[in-house]
Amino acid sequence: MSGTPVSYAEHPAHGHPANTEPTTQSTDRDSTASHQPATNPDPTTGAPHPSFHPPHGKTGGSIDDAAQGGQSAASASGASKLPSNEISGNESSSNPKLASLNSTLKNGLRQFPDFPQKGILFEDIMPLFADHTLHSTLIQALELKIAQVFHTPPGESSDVDIVVGLESRGFLFGPTLALRLGAGFVPVRKPGKLPGQTIKATFKKEYGEDVFEMQGDAIKKGQKVVIVDDIIATGGSAAAAGELVRTLGGELVGYVFMMELDFLRGREKLDAPVYTLLSGQEEALANTDEALDGTLPLGRTTESAEEAQRSVAADGGAAAEVRP
Numbered sequence: 001m002s003g004t005p006v007s008y009a010e011h012p013a014h015g016h017p018a019n020t021e022p023t024t025q026s027t028d029r030d031s032t033a034s035h036q037p038a039t040n041p042d043p044t045t046g047a048p049h050p051s052f053h054p055p056h057g058k059t060g061g062s063i064d065d066a067a068q069g070g071q072s073a074a075s076a077s078g079a080s081k082l083p084s085n086e087i088s089g090n091e092s093s094s095n096p097k098l099a100s101l102n103s104t105l106k107n108g109l110r111q112f113p114d115f116p117q118k119g120i121l122f123e124d125i126m127p128l129f130a131d132h133t134l135h136s137t138l139i140q141a142l143e144l145k146i147a148q149v150f151h152t153p154p155g156e157s158s159d160v161d162i163v164v165g166l167e168s169r170g171f172l173f174g175p176t177l178a179l180r181l182g183a184g185f186v187p188v189r190k191p192g193k194l195p196g197q198t199i200k201a202t203f204k205k206e207y208g209e210d211v212f213e214m215q216g217d218a219i220k221k222g223q224k225v226v227i228v229d230d231i232i233a234t235g236g237s238a239a240a241a242g243e244l245v246r247t248l249g250g251e252l253v254g255y256v257f258m259m260e261l262d263f264l265r266g267r268e269k270l271d272a273p274v275y276t277l278l279s280g281q282e283e284a285l286a287n288t289d290e291a292l293d294g295t296l297p298l299g300r301t302t303e304s305a306e307e308a309q310r311s312v313a314a315d316g317g318a319a320a321e322v323r324p
């Protein structure tokens, strides 16, 4: 079945018991709409934070969507300037334009069951880049999201200094986003690709283990950093990247993802605010408690459910082992 893609637009929401069939996504919504921790209210409902007033002399666009990480923004060391009562929530519900853009994006995605391994329902984002209009919609949605969560006035750049993109799919839109924000772009790469002195972090992800590397001089102490990637699944990749940023002295002000696989609860590993445009595989979320008890979540095989939950439990809040 892995060679047979399905799209969000083509199949009805929910109802498929296993990922051997077309997937069972609900209609588009912000990840924060249904997974907003009670202790972490919407960041966008508060007053703009002084930390994110646009700097003089910078030019660029804007961005938009927000969600909350595993701890409050106030206690997140890299986001200490963001009051906790400004974090989490559902911006697109109050922003029809963003909701509309997100809906378009979701309909452009495809899913491949059992890729790259049996039991993984793979979210294929490539159609969003193959189509000029969808690509443009994606960048617009990200800009709108960031502008919204960081309270950037229309037409002005955000206060983000550096956008960090994760290899490989974070490279597809990270540099474009950085340009629009008036920020620099820094890559986090798989091992052995970057010259000079580097720092490394090992981590687990939804399907396997990996190592991330960053150049030792890529971020200056105190620079405000946003980490971007296409998908947050278990959160292992993002947590490792966050550790690298902080090891270099960067102030991690947030994570921005195109999509969140909510049922894997990856955001609980992250100690900075989490902003996502789309949620994926929501049908599995309702069964997460059962999954933790060993019951199969919808849309996954027994093997992958156990593997995913083992990974989540094992990683706890310390997925990344940083080795300067």
Ligand SMILES: O=P(O)(O)OC[C@H]1O[C@H](OP(=O)(O)OP(=O)(O)O)[C@H](O)[C@@H]1O
Pocket (backbone or CB within 6 Å): 166, 167, 168, 169, 170, 204, 205, 206, 207, 210, 229, 230, 231, 232, 233, 234, 235, 236, 237, 238, 266
């Ligand atoms: O939340 P996690 O469980 O860590 O998974 C998310 C990561 O997995 C995918 O990358 P992958 O490692 O497949 O590499 P690619 O981007 O090079 O395809 C995705 O692009 C994220 O980086």
Ligand SMILES: Nc1ncnc2[nH]cnc12
Pocket (backbone or CB within 6 Å): 120, 121, 122, 123, 124, 206, 207, 231, 233, 234, 261
């Ligand atoms: N299910 C998934 N689809 C696409 N990319 C992923 N990265 C981690 N899990 C993924």
